[in-house]
Amino acid sequence: xxxxxxxxxxxxxxxxxxxxxxxxxxxxxxxxxxxxxxxxxxxxxxxxxxxxxxxxxxxxxxxxxxxxxxxxxxxxxxxxxxxxxxxxxxxxxxxxxxxxxxxxxxxxxxxxxxxxxxxxxxxxxxxxxxxxxxxxxxxxxxxxxxxxxxxxxxxxxxxxxxxxxxxxxxxxxxxxxxxxxxxxxxxxxxxxxxxxxxxxxxxxxxxxxxxxxxxxxxxxxxxxxxxxxxxxxxxxxxxxxxxxxxxxxxxxxxxxxxxxxxxxxxxxxxxxxxxxxxxxxxxxxxxxxxxxxxxxxxxxxxxxxxxxxxxxxxxxxxxxxxxxxxx
Amino acid sequence: xxxxxxxxxxxxxxxxxxxxxxxxxxxxxxxxxxxxxxxxxxxxxxxxxxxxxxxxxxxxxxxxxxxxxxxxxxxxxxxxxxxxxxxxxxxxxxxxxxxxxxxxxxxxxxxxxxxxxxxxxxxxxxxxxxxxxxxxxxxxxxxxxxxxxxxxxxxxxxxxxxxxxxxxxxxxxxxxxxxxxxxxxxxxxxxxxxxxxxxxxxxxxxxxxxxxxxxxxxxxxxxxxxxxxxxxxxxxxxxxxxxxxxxxxxxxxxxxxxxxxxxxxxxxxxxxxxxxxxxxxxxxxxxxxxxxxxxxxxxxxxxxxxxxxxxxxxxxxxxxxxxxxxxxxxxxxxxxxxxxxxxxxxxxxxxx
Numbered sequence: 197x198x199x200x201x202x203x204x205x206x207x208x209x210x211x212x213x214x215x216x217x218x219x220x221x222x223x224x225x226x227x228x229x230x231x232x233x234x235x236x237x238x239x240x241x242x243x244x245x246x247x248x249x250x251x252x253x254x255x256x257x258x259x260x261x262x263x264x265x266x267x268x269x270x271x272x273x274x275x276x277x278x279x280x281x282x283x284x285x286x287x288x289x290x291x292x293x294x295x296x297x298x299x300x301x302x303x304x305x306x307x308x309x310x311x312x313x314x315x316x317x318x319x320x321x322x323x324x325x326x327x328x329x330x331x332x333x334x335x336x337x338x339x340x341x342x343x344x345x346x347x348x349x350x351x352x353x354x355x356x357x358x359x360x361x362x363x364x365x366x367x368x369x370x371x372x373x374x375x376x377x378x379x380x381x382x383x384x385x386x387x388x389x390x391x392x393x394x395x396x397x398x399x400x401x402x403x404x405x406x407x408x409x410x411x412x413x414x415x416x417x418x419x420x421x422x423x424x425x426x427x428x429x430x431x432x433x434x435x436x437x438x439x440x441x442x443x444x445x446x447x448x449x450x451x452x453x454x455x456x457x458x459x460x461x462x463x464x465x466x467x468x469x470x471x472x473x474x475x476x477x478x479x480x481x482x483x484x485x486x487x488x489x490x491x492x493x494x495x496x497x498x499x500x501x502x503x504x505x506x507x508x509x510x511x512x513x514x515x516x517x518x519x520x521x522x523x
Numbered sequence: 524x525x526x527x528x529x530x531x532x533x534x535x536x537x538x539x540x541x542x543x544x545x546x547x548x549x550x551x552x553x554x555x556x557x558x559x560x561x562x563x564x565x566x567x568x569x570x571x572x573x574x575x576x577x578x579x580x581x582x583x584x585x586x587x588x589x590x591x592x593x594x595x596x597x598x599x600x601x602x603x604x605x606x607x608x609x610x611x612x613x614x615x616x617x618x619x620x621x622x623x624x625x626x627x628x629x630x631x632x633x634x635x636x637x638x639x640x641x642x643x644x645x646x647x648x649x650x651x652x653x654x655x656x657x658x659x660x661x662x663x664x665x666x667x668x669x670x671x672x673x674x675x676x677x678x679x680x681x682x683x684x685x686x687x688x689x690x691x692x693x694x695x696x697x698x699x700x701x702x703x704x705x706x707x708x709x710x711x712x713x714x715x716x717x718x719x720x721x722x723x724x725x726x727x728x729x730x731x732x733x734x735x736x737x738x739x740x741x742x743x744x745x746x747x748x749x750x751x752x753x754x755x756x757x758x759x760x761x762x763x764x765x766x767x768x769x770x771x772x773x774x775x776x777x778x779x780x781x782x783x784x785x786x787x788x789x790x791x792x793x794x795x796x797x798x799x800x801x802x803x804x805x806x807x808x809x810x811x812x813x814x815x816x817x818x819x820x821x822x823x824x825x826x827x828x829x830x831x832x833x834x835x836x837x838x839x840x841x842x843x844x845x846x847x848x849x850x851x852x853x854x855x856x857x858x859x860x861x862x863x864x865x866x867x868x869x870x871x872x873x874x875x
Contacts, residue, residue, distance in 0.1 A: 441630030
């Protein structure tokens, strides 16, 4: 019996995922088309990138709640740089990434030096950033030709090259954001699974005292985790701005919770029971595939949040409920 | 025994074929594919889903779709622009016969809409400028909507008022109504814009109420509000009631719904007037437009829905308590005579 339970915990999630993939395709053949697959991936790319970022902080037993806000402010900043300041799009990208690094640094310092608990520090930053993003444009969305607070018209526009990042396709098929997501996923997986660096991060999450006694500068690693989270969030923000094509003040609304849900579902993938890169990616793709398939089978759009919640709760029960409790 | 079995079988088969022919019946005198040759599937893709206007729009679209025998799949995630773009691609993958795009950002939706056209799927747009000569644009006459309400404001205040303006830049219909506001300010220098505020954060009415309460404290000289969207207007009214100022300030809006009417007819309501169209009619027109495109019948590029003005005084005098009574007493408001063909069934229940 125990062998079966272990098997269920380890492969259950992937089996359910494979089963749904087959089932949807059999019921609706257009589900299996390449265009649909890439459609699913494009839909979950932004949340997926954010999930990768939050995974780092979850590993060190922290929690970066500011990821959604960081992505949103990068949407506004990159739009501002291109449309209001009329600068080259390269500056928009560089400034956004710099902003992401800075936010991560502040988060890290608040937690490590000011000793504020992770959740509280990042929550505070989240509100701060959400408010900050509205100030440069006086609360308005940023688009070409918008009237600025001083009465003049904004002359800059979203560069074609920048928009290509969000709306372009390689070989007319693969959306560019999906390629960025794939690259980030591979790098993250590699760093966390196969480098000493990644192993130390996991160790810090497991037993901080032991790692400290072993001579590791835990504080520096923790700050690094938050800086990485901030940077990855800024990349998500840049891509989001490129996809929408406008500095939309409403962007970033549900991103935080969707990303966290994906990262938590990742615990159930391969029965790892820890935050992990592969799990976060698989989790996010599973949700995307589920919502896509069910929509093709005429599931009303307003039930989607319910489905997401159901999957999350089931995944967690599966992961934690099935295994023998460790005392 | 065998005979009974055969009788039952034939009854079942008979029912099967008769219901099948009912489904495959199609519309009398209709061009293909509405003559029953194909079951048409249309995607309605939305940016805004909250509020009575949006819900009534959808109800009208659904009823017209049912009358035409069209399967309508609705996609929408409140104020999520990236998701809206992705829904278009999902609809393309589902090989729908037509797409209605309801609100959205031009910059985000232009490419997905163009890709749909490239994939051979006709598209019509409501309240979002897709800048595509192949996509008919449906809109309320927004500039007139704004103008009707504002002219009433000017009349009520004899050309002199301190106005709080509640609106959001970047939403196409609101931008068009804003043009009327700019024109009125120029024409009547006594009408001053004291402050501009407004948000589309959910829940829209409540979040705007918070902002307006702050504005009222900071600017006690405001005696009127122009909020060209009824969710914003509801927020203003809520703020006025919570600040006890409902008798001192008047509110002018666009759109109308049962909730709006119920507030407007209250004896102490600050809600003075609103200009509106029947959102259900717009939903129905949108479905008719896409049906005509699917049947390869020419559709005008700009389809404009004319509005009407309703004052609180009028509603109280005519004892109108809800949208049903409003539609009965104002038949021109109720149904919009646009894109009607003899083969398109008319709604007999009076929704539009």
